[in-house]
Amino acid sequence: MSRTPSTRQQERIAYRRGRAVRSVLLAAASTAVVGTVLTVGITGAPGWERVKESFFDPETAVEYLPEILQGLWLNVKLLVICATLAMVLGLLIAVLRTLRGPVFFPVRAMATTYTYSLRGLPLIIVIYLFAFGIPGLRLQGTPDVLWLGAAAITVTYGAYLAEVFRAGIESVHPSQIAAARSLGLSYRQAMRHVVLPQAVRRVAPPLLNDTVALQKDVGLISLAGPVDAIRAAQIGVAQSADFTPYVVAGVLFVLLALPLIAVTDWVTLRAARRQNAGS
Amino acid sequence: MLLAIDKVRKVFGDHVILDDLSLDVAEHEVVALIGASGSGKSTLLRCVNLLTEVDDGTIHLDGEEITDPRADPDLVRRRIGLVFQSYNLFPHMTVLENIMLAPVRVHRRSSDQARAQAMQWLDRVGLAEKAGAYPDRLSGGQQQRAAIVRALVNSPRLLLLDEVTSALDPELVGEVLTMIRELKSDGMTMVLATHEMGFAKQVADRVAFLDGGRVLEQGPPEQVLGDPVEPRTRQFLARIIEAGRL
Incomplete structure (x- = not known):
């Protein structure tokens, strides 16, 4: 069922269309200008030829790509394991911090101390402490440095995620409880069936965002020794006396992050839409 | 007496909300609580449901003291249904899941049994086709009826209704009131805080006027609403009539 819009409406449509075309043209022009300035500025720099050789050398890139890719597979496995464990740990700590009653005081105090200290402590130091400190105790059955490094990443990110979960739990209105x-639901049942499902849904975007950050921080495990993508690149740099392997590893990390970032954006958008649509 | 409230006191800071308030409710009786905002109607209902702790006095349900700190509040609440002004349905669950939660988790019924019972109720209140919908797809009146069903599937001895029509658009009030009227004819014992004087008159066996944290006057609706003894009650009703609510 189509009806002809009034002349006034037709004028409005024409005006808006004109503005839209103008916007597109302006955007294209400004992009062209900025792109040209950047290209001329960088490639025209006096040291550009040397930088090109030592950072963007195609031969070196091809030579070390297989090793770096192999190392990246370790990063992917670490990411999946650390992200899962950090979420479980974070959720557990967040729930422990909400417990009321004098019996739980030590539990609450420990959980609070944990989130306060681990969020302040640089991840590099935690990795050193775990990977080199714990084997130093010479206990029987000390796991591999790889596992110790993974544990360091997990406890650090667990502290951040605990705070995200706690914010989510606190955002659920008391009237729901x-x-x-x-x-007749007990406190535990109310938490499990009513509060936590709503809390987790609400904090899904920041949780995923922290996972994106974790994605690149798993690379810090290279400090403890395991050959991940960054370690492999470092070896390549040492062998070829060329920085290109680092650039290769960097590009691979970005490519690895893209799907996760896309998912995060999608979830955030969906959450925002639901918020607006809701009562 | 099914419910016996004796000299209950509740203080927030130095604000006395309930001042040695006493009220009895017999089985199958419907008592309407009226009074200005802040007169303690909601606080009283929350105290009976043990969501708020009393500062003094006792409350007995079926002869058992529920304000005894040794009483298990979860067990007490299973016998008392509470319906809120703002419905408080769980937004992440469908209407059916909202209603099935307590029968399955609290009363340990099988989910088939709980579903059948829930559907029977939804059918009865005309919400059967909304069973799979999320609360934000329902009108206020539908949400409130679903919330009442959620309280009823626990088979409570006593149903507390806290201003259940106050958040509703005027044209949706009727459907909720019809449902409460039907519950009365089923013999459900109810205590309802309300601003709907006309409805209190129709459905209540007794009206209690709360003022200053006490029951200032109570009796049959015709007497309390039509010919009140206390000057404060007259004043309150005069303001209500002025606002066109009676």
């Missing part, structure tokens, strides 16, 4: 308790 009142409604759950009025039905």
Whole structure:
């Protein structure tokens, strides 16, 4: 069922269309100008030829790509394991911090101390402490440095995620708990069936964002010794006396992050839309 | 007496909300609590449901003291249904899941049994086709009826209704009131805080006027609403009539 819009409406449509075309043209022009300035500025720099050789050498890149890729596979495995464990740990700590009652005081105090100290402590130091300190104790059955490094990453990110989960738990309105308790649900049941499902949904975007950060921080495990993508690149740099392997590793990390970033954006958008659509 | 409230006191800071308030409710009786905002109606209902702790006095349910700190509040709440002004449905669950939560998790019924019972209720209140919908797809009146069903599937001895129509658009109030009227004819014992004087008159066996944290006057609706003894009650009703609510 189409009806012809009034002349006034037709004028409005024409005006808006004109503005839209103008915007596109302006954007194209400004992009062209900025791109030209950057290209001329960088390639025209006096040291550009040398930088090109030692950072963007195609031969070196091809030579070390297989090793770096192999190392990257370790990063991917670490990411999956550390992200999963850090989420479980974070959720557990967040729930422990909400417990009320004098019996739980030590638990609360420990959970609070943990989130305060591990968020302040640089990850590099935690990795050193775990990977070199714990084997130094010479205990029987000390796991491999790889596992110790993974544990260091997990406890550090667990502290951040605990705070994200806690914010989510606190954002659920007290009336929801009142409604759950009025039905006879215990505190634990109210938490599990009513509060946590809502809290986790609400903090999904920041959680995923922290996972993106974790994605690149798993590379710090190279400090402890395991040959991941960064370590492999470092070896390549030492052998070829050329920085190109680092650039290769960097590009691979970005490519690895892209799907995760895309998912994060999508979830954030969906959450925002739901918020607007909701009552 | 099914519910016996005796000299209950509740203080927030130095604000006395309930001042030695006493009120009895017999089985199958419907008591309407009226009074200005802040007169303690909601606080009283929350105290009966043990969501708020009393500062003095006792509350007995079926002869058992529920304000005894040794009483298990979860067990007490299973016998008392509470419906809120703002519905408080769980937004991440469908209407059916909202209603099935307590029967399955609290009363340990099988989910088939709980579903059948829930659907029977939803059918009865005309919400059967909304069973799979999330609360934000329902109108206020539908949400409130679903919230009442959620309280009813626990088979409570006593149903507390806290201003259940106050958040509703005027044209949606009727459907909720019809449902409460039907519950009354089923013999459900109810205590309802309300601003709907006309409805209190129709459905309540007794009206209690709360003022200054006490029951200032109570009796049959015709008497309390039509010919009140206390000057404060007259004043309150005069303001209500002025606002066109009676």
